[in-house]
Amino acid sequence: MMEIKTFEISYLKETKMVLRNAFFHENSNDVFNEWEFAETVLKSKGYLPELCVIALDGKNVIGYNVLTKAEIGGQSGLALGPLGVKKEYQNIGVGSALVKECIRRAEKLGYPWIALLGGKYYSRFGFERGKVYGITVSDNEFENEHLQIMFLDKLAKNNISGKLVYCDAFYDANGNLL
Numbered sequence: 001m002m003e004i005k006t007f008e009i010s011y012l013k014e015t016k017m018v019l020r021n022a023f024f025h026e027n028s029n030d031v032f033n034e035w036e037f038a039e040t041v042l043k044s045k046g047y048l049p050e051l052c053v054i055a056l057d058g059k060n061v062i063g064y065n066v067l068t069k070a071e072i073g074g075q076s077g078l079a080l081g082p083l084g085v086k087k088e089y090q091n092i093g094v095g096s097a098l099v100k101e102c103i104r105r106a107e108k109l110g111y112p113w114i115a116l117l118g119g120k121y122y123s124r125f126g127f128e129r130g131k132v133y134g135i136t137v138s139d140n141e142f143e144n145e146h147l148q149i150m151f152l153d154k155l156a157k158n159n160i161s162g163k164l165v166y167c168d169a170f171y172d173a174n175g176n177l178l
Contacts, residue, residue, distance in 0.1 A: 001057075001058075002055055002056065002057055002062070002094060002097065003055070003056045004053055004054070004055055004056075004097055004098060004101045005053065005054060005056060006049065006050060006052065006053060006054075007049070007052040007053060007054050007064070007066070009042070011054055011061050012038065012039060012042075014060070014061040015038050015054060015061050015064050016035040016036070016038050016039065017035070017061075018061050018062060018063065018064055018084060018085070018086045019034045019035035019037075019038055019064055019082065019084040020034075020035040021084075021086050021087055022034070022084035022085055022086060022087060022090075023035065023082070023084060034082040034084055037082060037169065037178075038064065038066075038082075040169045041066060041068060041167075041169040043169075044068065044167050044168050044169035045069070045167060045168055046068040046069035046070070046079075046166070046167020046168060046169060047066075047068060047069075047167070047169070048067060048068065048069065048078075050105060050109070051066065051067035051068075051078070051102060051105055051106060051109075052064075052065075052066040052067070053065055053066075053098055053101050053102060053105075054098075055085070055089075055094045055097060055098055057089070061086075062085065062086045062089040062094055063083075063084065063085040063086065063089065063094045063095060063097075063098050064082070064083070064084050064085075064098070065080070065081075065082075065083040065084075065095075065098035065099060065101075065102050066080075066081070066082070066102075067079065067080055067102050067105075067106055067111075067114060068166065068167045068169065068170075069167045070115060070164060070165060070166050070167060071164075071165045072113070072115065072135055072149075072160050072161070072162050072163065072164050072165070073160055073161055073162025073163070074162070075112070075156070075159075075160055076111075076112075077111055077112055077113040077114065077115065077156075078106055078111050078113070078114045078115070079114070079115050079116060079164070079166050079167070079170070080099070080102065080114050080115070080116040080118075080122075081116050081117070081118070083095055083098060083099060085098075095121075096124070096125075099122075099125055100125070102114075103125060103150070103152070106152060107152050110153075111152055111153075112151065112152055112153035112155075112156035112160075113149055113150060113151050113152060113153070113156050113160065114127075114149070114150045114152065115130060115135070115147065115148065115149045115150075115164050116147075116148050116149075117137065117143060117146045117147055117148075118146060118148060119146065122148050122150075123148075125150065126150045127148040127149065127150045128148060128149060128150070129145075129147070129148060129149075130144070130147035130148055130149045130164070131144055131145070131147065133149065133157070133160065133161055134161035134162070135147060135149060135160070135161055135162065135163075135164060136162075136163050136164070137163065137164045137177070138163075138177060143177075147164060
């Protein structure tokens with residue numbers, strides 16, 4: 001039976017293995033990748049422990065999702081990701097449960113929006129193209145096409161535009177988005 005709970009440091013090693021299982025491919029970067037990010041974000045100013053969750057099957061970590069501090073046009077909100085589910089547990093609702101739990105927690109804490117870079121998968125939760133609202137993430141058109149936002153506060157919907165700036169964990173030493 002699957003359980004969603006708040007991430008604890010004791011789960012770090014297993015969480016990193018889950019993310020590596022979900023994201024590794026032959027050309028993966030050894031330093032800047034989703035599984036190392038899980039540790040990097042813990043040291044970030046943007047890390048919010050109550051918005052970092054894991055999925056467990058018994059005592060085994062099978063999924064991970066995190067929301068971190070972000071800004072758009074100087075207005076504070078959240079960024080989602082990475083979301084990762086162990087391959088053998090994909091397509092059975094684990095990822096959806098993790099996203100829904102993070103959204104529920106963000107709403108309860110009063111955050112106005114959540115942004116992410118991702119595909120069509122996220123529209124099922126209410127994420128929309130950020131471009132429609134004049135929201136970008138970089139000068140890279142491909143990245144901007146994949147930028148999505150969900151408004152948790154309907155008043156924010158017509159009062160936000162500009163560039164999405166993630167917390168420090170998302171950038172390399174030169175300030176480039178990872």
